[in-house]
Amino acid sequence: MDTSQNTALLRALTELPGPLPARGVIHIAIRHTDRFTVVGNDLAQHPGLSTTAVGFAVRIQSLPQGTEVGIKALAARFPEGEKLIAAALRELEAHGYLQRARTRLPNGRIVTRTVFCNQPTALLRPRAAAAPPQLPPVARPITTPAPAPEPTVKPEASPEPDPQPEPQSQSQPTPDPVATPDPPAPRAAPPQAAAPPQDRAPAAPPFVRLMPPPTAPKPPRPPLPRPRELTPELERISTALLSDLRHHAPQFTLSEEHVRELVPGVAAWLERDAHPDTIRHTLTTNAPEPVNYPYQFVKHRLTVLLPPPLPGAHDLTPPAARRNPVTPFQTCDGCERAFRAPAPGHCRDCRNEVAYTQAAA
Structure with missing residues (x-):
């Protein structure tokens, strides 16, 4: 294989979310800092x-x-070359990205001043960008009609200003029909205070770096x-x-000293x-x-491909099979039935029968 593979790029492709297109370009966007x-x-x-003009525009920018x-x-x-650069600058000047004008300095010297604009079409509509910032303050006066009912309630309470202070000091149930508790109701500002948390909910996810930056410290190489x-x-x-080695491969x-x-x-x-x-x-x-x-290639292979030491004779010996003691067969002295026991004697039934007879006696 003559084509070298970029393992970092292939690793980044596996971390991209969603299905990848079968053909065409695939973007791996890493945020610049x-x-x-x-x-x-x-x-x-x-x-x-x-393409040449676009390239020079990016370089100038x-x-x-x-x-x-x-x-x-x-x-x-x-x-x-100068001819290619001159043709690219003429293209940029024709489309409004570049402007060159001769100006005279105070000392009488004439120089060429170059002005570059990254978006010349935006110069034709400078006022369009200023209109959107004025829209947010207009939404605030909508809350002013809410306190409007207050003056309508106050005229009803105006004919009784003197007798009301006395019951208010004695008990609170009497001022219920009065419009005094109404002002807190129209001042319902909590919904406006709850709106900002909803706006903050769809926050952009934090940037996750797929690959380490080029300036990140690399781990030390293993020693020879x-x-x-x-x-x-x-x-x-x-x-x-x-x-x-050079007799078998001249490149080695x-x-x-090496x-x-x-x-x-x-x-x-x-x-x-x-x-x-x-x-x-x-x-x-x-x-x-x-x-x-x-030298670096041979050192790398000697370090990475080092074989393990050969096992010894005791390492290759299979472990001894564990032998469980087998209880031999015995012949019951009473019923002549075979049973397993370490020593001759009676089987379980015979022992139970003898024990039952002795208990009954």
Whole structure:
């Protein structure tokens, strides 16, 4: 297989919710936290702009304020030529995304000022965006008609202002027909206070990162295996095996320093009774083309594919079968019937009969 597979991307595909389309593009959207630029679909999918023009528009939009965006400045920054850049800028200027005007500085120098707009169609309707913010305050005056019934109730209580204070101080049942308890009823503000929790209910779910960020710390790599004791014989065989790899696969040409560093790993394999041909086959089979870093590749395989130590003779011995003691057969002295018992004697029926006779006597 010549095509390399991105395992992180394949793992992210399995975490996408819902069924995936059978064909076409599949988006894995990871929210940016720094160094990003918002690009609208009106620019990214503009039917009248070429792909080159859209690409330069995105690049210009991502540059900070005050950056030179002339033809020569862009040609020095990006690999495209000046003719291609000039044609792309003319397209952007024709569709209103870019405007270039010559202005004279106070010192008399004439310069070209470039203005870029990410959404030129929005400049034609600046007042449309200001109308929606005025709509929410209009809904509040609707609550003012509620207290309107209060003045209608007050005229009825006005002819009796003096006699009412006395019964109110004595007992509360008499003021029931009076409209004094009515004002709390129209001031029913609790439904308005309960509305915000309903608005907060459909809150957006928190963002869940599917893959760790590129700057996340990576776990440390496992160390190269080492034998319990690096004997001269193991060191000699390991050095010869590593030096001879280039005869079987030229891409595994190791330097002398790398051979010395990898000797303990090969010695650990030999200590576990791995044959040199087996080690050579494991290190050189199914290798990528080309092997850019043979030292790292050999070190990785010596570490990850280390076989377990061979079991000893006692480990391969099957466990002894557990033998349960078998109670032998005996012949009853009374009825000659066979029964199981550790010693000769009478069977259960005979013993019960003797016990019953003795009890009756």
